[in-house]
Amino acid sequence: MNGTKAHILIVEDEEPLTLLLRYNLESEGYDVETVGRGDEADTRLKERVPDLIVLDWMLPGLSGIELCRRLRARPETKNLPIIMLTARGEESERVRGLATGADDYIVKPFSVPELVARVGALLRRAKPERIADVLTLGDIELDRQKKRVSRAGRDVDLGPTEYRLLEFFMERPGRVLSREQLLDGVWGSEVYIDERTVDVHVGRLRKALNRGRAVDPIRTVRGAGYALNDRFAKIA
Secondary structure, eight states, X not given: OOSSOOEEEEEOSOHHHHHHHHHHHHHTTOEEEEEXXXXXXXXXXXXXXXXXXXXXXXXXXXXXXXXXXXXXXSTTTTTOOXXXXXXXXXXXXXXXXXXXXXXXXXXXXXXXXXXXXHHHHHHHHHOGGGSOSEEEETTXXXXXXXXXXXXXXXXXXXXXXXXXXXXXXXXXXXXXXXXXXXXXXXXXXXXXXXXXXXXXXXXXXXXXXXXXXXXXXXXXXXXXXXXXXXXXXXXX
């Protein structure tokens, strides 16, 4: 992590989930603060603005939606990165959450590694100087500054496209990514490339990573796309 630790405020009234998120985010090197009520969070945010807020939809005192509206109305927090947590899975509710000003939206129950990856991706866009230079999963390490990848201490030789593909996967462990999402995230939405090209590059990435009897960290989800197996860290 470069410079000062990124400060994250978790606003969540479910204590077991709060403890789980705090533990995992602190393990990633973040400075984490927690609040269990929406009105208390509103007061705290007037005193100190964090680098990112993880905000539950349903809160005592003041709802997450209302707090999000207030934050977007204030000059000092109008660009504050916000990830909304909710048990509501209907599309209309997701749209409402995003329309209120949330930057991202995740439905309970969710994969904690996926949430941590989304926090990292959002911080990287908002505050690139505050994000980790090195991504790790299991025995795979990706060093952003050196543009270098290693597995179990052995250098992995990747082309620029395979490097970007691995970085995109490592930012979102456990999340199933469609070929279209991979095309947009790695190649860019302005570039027209056939979706089968994704399969070719995933194959090259696998070949480079999986020498010998190494466990394949990339999971093919039939009819959906690919995912970097978030259980890989336990396997490796």
